[in-house]
Amino acid sequence: MENFVFQNPTRIVFGKGVEKDTGKETAQYSRKVLLHYGSGSIRKSGLYDRVCQSLKAAGVAWTDLPGVVPNPRLSLVREGISICRREKIDFILAVGGGSVIDSAKAIGIGVPYEGDVWDFYTRKATVKQMLPVGVVLTIPAAGSEASNGSVITKEEGEYKRDAGGECMRPKFAVMNPELTYTLPPYQTACGASDIMAHIMERYFTRVPAVEFTDRLCEVTLKTIIHNTPIVLENPTDYDARAEIMWAGTVAHNDLLGTGRIGDWATHYLEHELSGIYDVAHGAGLAVLFPAWMRHVLSVDVRRFAQFATRVWDVEYDFASPERTAREGIRRLTAFFRSIGLPTTLKELGMTDDRTAEMARKCVDRGEVGNFVRLDAAGVQKVFALAR
Ligand code: NZQ
Numbered sequence: 001m002e003n004f005v006f007q008n009p010t011r012i013v014f015g016k017g018v019e020k021d022t023g024k025e026t027a028q029y030s031r032k033v034l035l036h037y038g039s040g041s042i043r044k045s046g047l048y049d050r051v052c053q054s055l056k057a058a059g060v061a062w063t064d065l066p067g068v069v070p071n072p073r074l075s076l077v078r079e080g081i082s083i084c085r086r087e088k089i090d091f092i093l094a095v096g097g098g099s100v101i102d103s104a105k106a107i108g109i110g111v112p113y114e115g116d117v118w119d120f121y122t123r124k125a126t127v128k129q130m131l132p133v134g135v136v137l138t139i140p141a142a143g144s145e146a147s148n149g150s151v152i153t154k155e156e157g158e159y160k161r162d163a164g165g166e167c168m169r170p171k172f173a174v175m176n177p178e179l180t181y182t183l184p185p186y187q188t189a190c191g192a193s194d195i196m197a198h199i200m201e202r203y204f205t206r207v208p209a210v211e212f213t214d215r216l217c218e219v220t221l222k223t224i225i226h227n228t229p230i231v232l233e234n235p236t237d238y239d240a241r242a243e244i245m246w247a248g249t250v251a252h253n254d255l256l257g258t259g260r261i262g263d264w265a266t267h268y269l270e271h272e273l274s275g276i277y278d279v280a281h282g283a284g285l286a287v288l289f290p291a292w293m294r295h296v297l298s299v300d301v302r303r304f305a306q307f308a309t310r311v312w313d314v315e316y317d318f319a320s321p322e323r324t325a326r327e328g329i330r331r332l333t334a335f336f337r338s339i340g341l342p343t344t345l346k347e348l349g350m351t352d353d354r355t356a357e358m359a360r361k362c363v364d365r366g367e368v369g370n371f372v373r374l375d376a377a378g379v380q381k382v383f384a385l386a387r
Pocket residue numbers: 037038039040041042068069070071072096097098099100102138139140141142143144147148149150151179180181182183184187190191194252267281282
């Protein structure tokens with residue numbers, strides 16, 4: 001096991017009706033906030049009104065900044081930075097999913113920084129401070145409600161890039177599973193795939209003797225695998241929604257990565273897909289993860305066979321551990337398909353071939369992955385396996 005420091009300061013406020021506490025939580029930090037949200041789901045569901053009432057009751061004033069889209073754009077981040085500076089706003093309340101939260105974080109690191117906020121995403125600058133961010137989560141998926149990262153798309157050049165820093169973890173996350181009842185099935189499925197990907201990125205490690213976190217990863221994966229079909233069948237099953245929502249946060253709050261070195265290549269490959277084709281992150285991952293697995297399988301067949309037997313209940317084939325391992329990948333792919341996700345680039349809608357360009361861009365900040373280091377040629381091989 002590797003040495004590690006684990007500190008996740010995000011306060012989780014979880015359960016039925018907890019959005020009524022949003023104002024109280026926010027008032028501990030500020031009385032004048034930027035209320036940041038997406039393209040309409042929170043107004044349709046009535047959440048917007050409930051959040052506003054709660055802010056009002058706690059004496060918190062706000063300025064609205066709606067319009068965050070999936071794969072959140074740099075242009076709106078820049079607008080948010082200007083508003084916060086002009087109106088002397090010192091807190092951002094993100095109401096929505098990963099895209100809204102990531103946009104809020106980007107605004108939060110941009111306001112106190114004198115240069116261009118994109119510098120953080122190109123690694124030209126390191127994040128040292130962020131305006132405090134609070135979250136009301138409406139979709140379990142990205143884990144951004146307790147993570148230290150933000151992923152933003154720069155329209156010019158179709159770049160989707162991440163920035164990170166420990167100060168980027170939200171102060172609190174208000175999480176009511178009932179808020180996820182209105183999710184379209186495809187978004188529920190994309191969320192499940194992203195949560196699973198966050199666990200698998202950590203699970204596939206070359207660090208030996210990580211049994212405890214292996215087991216934590218396995219049960220968290222099983223929780224998603226068990227509960228996703230339940231909520232697709234019955235979107236208002238509170239208990240199943242709650243299991244997924246909490247598992248989604250734990251999957252990416254770094255607990256499952258303690259003592260291990262995760263891989264993360266698949267995430268970087270997916271960011272290239274989303275950057276150009278504007279696909280849902282979880283859908284891109286469903287296509288790429290099995291392809292990545294097939295590409296790197298031979299490096300540690302034992303670990304893949306363990307994944308197959310413990311997560312997918314594959315019977316161990318003593319004559320051929322590789323067959324066991326491949327059966328695990330096959331069942332992962334079949335699971336994605338069963339919940340309505342694409343599993344090939346073609347199904348994802350990619351009809352042209354820009355894989356060479358994507359591979360080149362993917363490694364422009366250096367090779368990706370730790371389980372196996374991938375250069376541009378390696379990245380392109382994974383894209384080829386995903387066709
Ligand atoms: O904009 P609205 O109208 O709210 O609609 C959203 C959006 O269209 C809708 N939605 C959200 N909650 C809903 C709802 N519709 C009905 N009812 C609800 N309760 O769902 C759509 C997707 O929302 P989005 O925020 O894009 O989803 P997600 O949470 O999957 O976030 C994806 C983004 O997070 C990034 C991804 O790259 C992607 O850009 N990630 C961020 C990470 C981080 N910061 O730690 C890690 C992840 O690996 C990921 O890369």
